Amino acid sequence: MSSPTEPGQAYAEFVKGLWKENPTFVQVLGMCPALAVTNTAVNGLAMGVATLFVLLMSSILVSSLRRLIPKQVRISTYIVIIATFVTVADFALQAAAPAVHKELGAFVPLIVVNCIILGRQEAFASRNTVWLSAMDALGMGSGFTGALLLLGSLREILGKGSFFGISLFGPHFEPWVIMILPPGGFLMLGVLLLIFAWVKERRQHTSEQAREEAA
Amino acid sequence: MGQLVWIFVSALLINNFTFSYFLGLCPFFGVSSRLATAFRLGLANIFVMVITSLCASFLNEFILPHAPYLRLISFIVVIASTVQFVEMVIKKVSPGLFRALGIFLPLITTNCAILALALFQTSRSYGLLQGLVFAVGAGGGLTLALVLMAGIREEAELSDIPALMRGTAINMLIAGILSLAFMGFAGLFSGSA
Amino acid sequence: MPDEKDDQQPLVQIGPGGKQGGGLFETLRLVFTLTLAGLLSGLLIVSAYELTLPRIEANQAAALRKAVFEVLPGTKQMQQLIWRDGHLVVAGPSQKAPQPGSSVYGGYDQAGKFVGYAIPAAGPGFQDTIQLIFGFNPARRRIVGMEVLESRETPGLGSRIADDPGFHSQFKDLAVEPKVVLVKGHGDKANDVDAITGATISSTAVVKIINKADATWLPKLPKAGQAPALVPSKGKEREIHPVKPPGGPVPGGNSGK
Numbered sequence: 010m011s012s013p014t015e016p017g018q019a020y021a022e023f024v025k026g027l028w029k030e031n032p033t034f035v036q037v038l039g040m041c042p043a044l045a046v047t048n049t050a051v052n053g054l055a056m057g058v059a060t061l062f063v064l065l066m067s068s069i070l071v072s073s074l075r076r077l078i079p080k081q082v083r084i085s086t087y088i089v090i091i092a093t094f095v096t097v098a099d100f101a102l103q104a105a106a107p108a109v110h111k112e113l114g115a116f117v118p119l120i121v122v123n124c125i126i127l128g129r130q131e132a133f134a135s136r137n138t139v140w141l142s143a144m145d146a147l148g149m150g151s152g153f154t155g156a157l158l159l160l161g162s163l164r165e166i167l168g169k170g171s172f173f174g175i176s177l178f179g180p181h182f183e184p185w186v187i188m189i190l191p192p193g194g195f196l197m198l199g200v201l202l203l204i205f206a207w208v209k210e211r212r213q214h215t216s217e218q219a220r221e222e223a224a
Numbered sequence: 225m226g227q228l229v230w231i232f233v234s235a236l237l238i239n240n241f242t243f244s245y246f247l248g249l250c251p252f253f254g255v256s257s258r259l260a261t262a263f264r265l266g267l268a269n270i271f272v273m274v275i276t277s278l279c280a281s282f283l284n285e286f287i288l289p290h291a292p293y294l295r296l297i298s299f300i301v302v303i304a305s306t307v308q309f310v311e312m313v314i315k316k317v318s319p320g321l322f323r324a325l326g327i328f329l330p331l332i333t334t335n336c337a338i339l340a341l342a343l344f345q346t347s348r349s350y351g352l353l354q355g356l357v358f359a360v361g362a363g364g365g366l367t368l369a370l371v372l373m374a375g376i377r378e379e380a381e382l383s384d385i386p387a388l389m390r391g392t393a394i395n396m397l398i399a400g401i402l403s404l405a406f407m408g409f410a411g412l413f414s415g416s417a
Numbered sequence: 418m419p420d421e422k423d424d425q426q427p428l429v430q431i432g433p434g435g436k437q438g439g440g441l442f443e444t445l446r447l448v449f450t451l452t453l454a455g456l457l458s459g460l461l462i463v464s465a466y467e468l469t470l471p472r473i474e475a476n477q478a479a480a481l482r483k484a485v486f487e488v489l490p491g492t493k494q495m496q497q498l499i500w501r502d503g504h505l506v507v508a509g510p511s512q513k514a515p516q517p518g519s520s521v522y523g524g525y526d527q528a529g530k531f532v533g534y535a536i537p538a539a540g541p542g543f544q545d546t547i548q549l550i551f552g553f554n555p556a557r558r559r560i561v562g563m564e565v566l567e568s569r570e571t572p573g574l575g576s577r578i579a580d581d582p583g584f585h586s587q588f589k590d591l592a593v594e595p596k597v598v599l600v601k602g603h604g605d606k607a608n609d610v611d612a613i614t615g616a617t618i619s620s621t622a623v624v625k626i627i628n629k630a631d632a633t634w635l636p637k638l639p640k641a642g643q644a645p646a647l648v649p650s651k652g653k654e655r656e657i658h659p660v661k662p663p664g665g666p667v668p669g670g671n672s673g674k
Contacts, residue, residue, distance in 0.1 A: 037392050040253065041336045045246035079447050086454050088304065092297045093458040097465040099296070104472035107480070115343040118296050122334045124250060169572075186573050191244050192403040199396030206388050230541055239545055293466040297458070348546075410544050410571070411618055 026148025053161025057154025235361030266367025488552035488562030492524030575619030
């Protein structure tokens with residue numbers, strides 16, 4: 010088997026996590042944090058970055074050790090590795106940005122059970138080189154962060170009239186408060202999923218049409 | 225006593241783990257298409273939560289004050305072990321149920337609701353009894369959410385939903401409306417003088 | 418891809434020798450790997466903990482000081498006071514973190530003169546538990562300030578108990594006898610608090626929490642003029658345990674000298 014073009018493949022692994030296999034909108038994983046901490050844009054961004062950090066470090070470590078970890082205990086080992094990095098991230102956030110840490114609350118430790126991270130270890134990092142695993146982690150993590158940022162921004166703009174704390178519409182704006190409350194999270198994500206499904210279908214439709222016409 | 229009732233009702237209805245805290249969503253969207261399965265998974269969750277609560281109380285009281293940084297790892301290990309244990313017990317006692325639950329039983333380990341239960345219990349400094357009441361209330365709330373969702377989805381299967389919305393999109397919207405409904409429980413305890 | 422091929426081979430390459438030896442080797446390997454993983458993980462966690470602990474503690478102590486200084490105007494220094502064996506005593510350096518509800522804070526001005534007590538309290542609100550802290554001047558028997566520390570009330574309505582200046586200003590000189598009373602509309606008496614429009618239940622909760630804390634603490638607090646004196650910090654850091662310690666005891670911040 011010829012060796013793959015490393016730069017091309019690495020790029021592909023990175024990009025897939027951003028759109029085509031976006032963890033939130035396509036794979037529908039990591040729902041709990043996606044809804045719970047996206048009541049403002051900055052919270053969504055912080056959670057995304059923290060998850061990206063844990064995912065990247067865990068993938069690198071798991072991939073480096075992939076030949077040493079026995080199959081029978083692999084899930085436990087992954088969880089120990091992930092929990093370690095989550096604990097480190099929790100401390101770092103608490104020390105560097107206590108206000109954000111307070112907003113995110115218990116959801117930083119809950120990164121441990123984010124299905125995305127364990128899923129990537131099992132599906133990718135344990136079977137691929139460190140470089141590719143890192144790219145995969147960066148892609149998935151960035152895709153996740155992007156999704157959280159989008160969700161958080163929309164909810165904050167509609168529910169509070171601000172973006173990253175900056176008031177957009179002035180004092181007379183009557184905010185759609187439900188958007189920053191739990192029901193708003195569910196509804197907003199449902200609408201976004203709908204939009205993404207629609208866009209996907211339109212793309213498929215146009216590419217099918219193009220193929221038919223070419224034939 | 226009043227505080228125990230508040231803890232229970234708060235976890236069950238007012239601050240329902242699923243509709244208010246966004247916990248336990250993976251099984252919520254994954255399993256909740258059959259009513260019977262949803263109910264039994266809910267019960268399994270309650271059981272795991274109760275045991276986790278007990279262990280967390282024990283850890284918090286005796287072991288973790290000496291090494292607070294090990295909290296997360298020790299909780300996760302407890303949860304994974306409990307789920308493994310529950311799996312073995314169910315397999316022996318009721319193989320039919322074991323088969324029905326399938327992959328969702330080991331997935332209780334990654335159910336954020338269980339870990340969140342332990343973390344909330346810690347940050348609110350609940351004692352043993354309070355923790356237990358909290359666990360039963362939270363587990364009951366999860367079961368309630370699962371059962372409600374399953375019932376609605378069973379009905380929805382017979383409806384004419386646009387193809388684009390089928391799947392997770394419509395489930396999100398259903399969940400949103402349920403969450404809205406549960407907001408009505410806020411203030412349940414505050415009317416009394 | 419070269420790695421796929423790896424996956425299909427057994428993880429443990431046993432020589433032509435012993436199957437039984439392979440079993441034991443396998444188990445030892447599992448134990449060894451998990452132990453190694455545990456050790457490395459522990460090392461990493463403890464390092465991160467040690468590195469970040471000073472900063473985290475400083476942040477928590479700073480947040481607490483800010484709250485206490487807010488509710489006791491004129492305070493420049495503070496110390497923690499614990500109720501033990503029927504007396505209010507100064508928290509010593511070897512104290513375990515006190516149970517929530519068993520300690521208050523004493524505020525003192527730059528010269529060390531007693532200003533008042535800062536009393537933390539909590540109770541159920543409309544949505545979830547409300548945590549607050551209020552300042553009490555025993556000489557005048559008045560509440561002199563109130564700050565909401567944590568709440569999950571309805572944004573825009575109940576949440577105004579935390580940031581509505583009109584609501585807060587009513588706690589700057591509030592009588593506590595016989596107890597604080599919530600009034601819809603406008604109240605005239607010294608112990609009246611006007612509810613926030615549209616947030617009656619959250620406002621009621623705040624008043625209930627304060628009254629309950631008063632009932633618990635006011636009988637215990639020493640008479641005016643007999644408050645515990647500020648213990649000189651002797652250049653060491655003063656012990657201050659934040660109201661709800663999330664992990665463990667937290668040594669206090671600078672004494673300000």
